[in-house]
Amino acid sequence: MIKAGIIGATGYAGQEIVRLLLGHKDVEIVWYGSRSYIDKKYYEVYQNMFQLVDAVCMDDNMEELADKVDVIFTATPQGLCASLVNEKILKKVKIIDLSADFRIKDVSIYEAWYQIDHKSPGFIGEAVYGLCEINRSKIRNARLIANPGCYPTCSILSIYPLLKEGIIEGNSVIIDAKSGTSGAGRGVKLGNLYCEVNENIKAYGVGTHRHTPEIEEQLSYAAGYPVCINFTPHLVPMNRGILVTAYASLKKNVTYNEIRAIYDSYYGKERFVRVLEREVCPETRWVEGSNFVDVNFKIDIRTNRLILMGAMDNLVKGAAGQAVQNMNILFGLPETEGLLMAPVFP
Known part of the structure; x- marks a missing residue:
């Protein structure tokens, strides 16, 4: 034990x-x-x-x-x-x-x-960056794990395979992200009071959010060159959940099947990353209370961009669930132990 x-x-x-x-x-x-x-x-x-x-x-x-x-x-x-x-x-x-x-x-x-x-x-x-699906082999022998941030987890898992395979231009990446209020923690803050949050949505940390360099560093490893992005988070009136919509310029013409094959090659055997069926956009309600990340994409031929989407629970895969997943890897346990709960709905 x-x-x-x-x-x-x-x-x-x-x-x-x-x-x-x-x-x-x-x-x-x-x-x-x-x-x-x-x-x-x-x-x-x-x-x-x-x-x-x-x-x-x-x-x-x-x-x-x-x-x-x-x-x-x-x-x-x-x-x-x-x-x-x-x-x-x-x-x-x-x-x-x-x-x-x-x-x-x-x-x-x-x-x-x-x-x-x-x-x-x-x-x-x-310290090993504890994004399990990417750094699993390094995690196994680590003493100190840097558990990733919530926005970075969702953003990186959505974007990483396409950068790694040279499909998109890293410095063209724009990330529009939205999070529930639990992402700000339990401490009392004026901006998180009910009357401040309810019936409202707002951008914050525009151009200055502290998760920006974390995302850039990990995407730079994928790309093989320094990546500089635009990252804008938004606060939405819900308890849990993160939704990421990222936009990136394509470096070459691609088909749906080609992009899908890349995602499947990276995540086909991953238990907690679910690549959704064609035309199905990720929603936070489909991952609430779970360690799953749902990802998908859309090719915008008109603008020559790839639209990358991800949804997850910021407190589970974005924090505690990923920490437990890291612990399972560290101690040689089944990676899914304690984490195979179904998402809560409604």
Whole structure:
């Protein structure tokens, strides 16, 4: 039985890790970490966990936690994991970090976009970007996993195969993305109040969103050259879900069957990426509460562009589900263990 600890267990992503691991036959959660609710019963923070979790919330003492568990999930704000991790800890335990601390390989880019000093840049080089469908072989032997962001996961999985195969021009990519309000976390923010969000949709972080360099870095690996994109996120009045619509210029004439064959070659054996049937556009309601990503495409002959679409649950495949998928790979478990729940509908 794998023993797991969660630092940041009372945020939305942390609670989702708890929910998923409660259904995982090979894992026991032994530490529910939370700075805000120390000594409070976990179910008192999340009443949906009543009679499911009787444990009390602990602190974020990673040194102590590393002696008690096999894997630590850090579902924390940017900068915290980097301030806690050290070589002594990594020799004892595997860490799956859901923040951005180890996603971007150039520390100067991280510090410029996140406006904080990186506390442990020495570990950036060894951290593996935990996009399972692309980096599976590297994940298996890692000590430190940088769990991808929600927007990057959906964007990269939608675009990556076509860039890798040289079908589209990387620097022509424009990503229009929309997310439910849970993507902003559980903290109280004026812009996320009901009356601010309900019956409204708005763009935010236009030209400045912090997921931009993460997406660019991963797409650059696919393309084989530096990629610079336009990425514009939007907040929509729903709890969960991400919808990505990306536009890219074609480098050559292609047919539907040719593009479909590329997607099938990359994702045909992937359990959690579903390439939809022709003319079916991804919808967030078809993936809610699940670890699935639905993708599809449309060739626009008139403009010589390819339109790439993806939908997923930002808290599952965009955070907690992908973290559990990474854990399964790290420990040699079936990758689907604890994650084969059907999407919730309606």
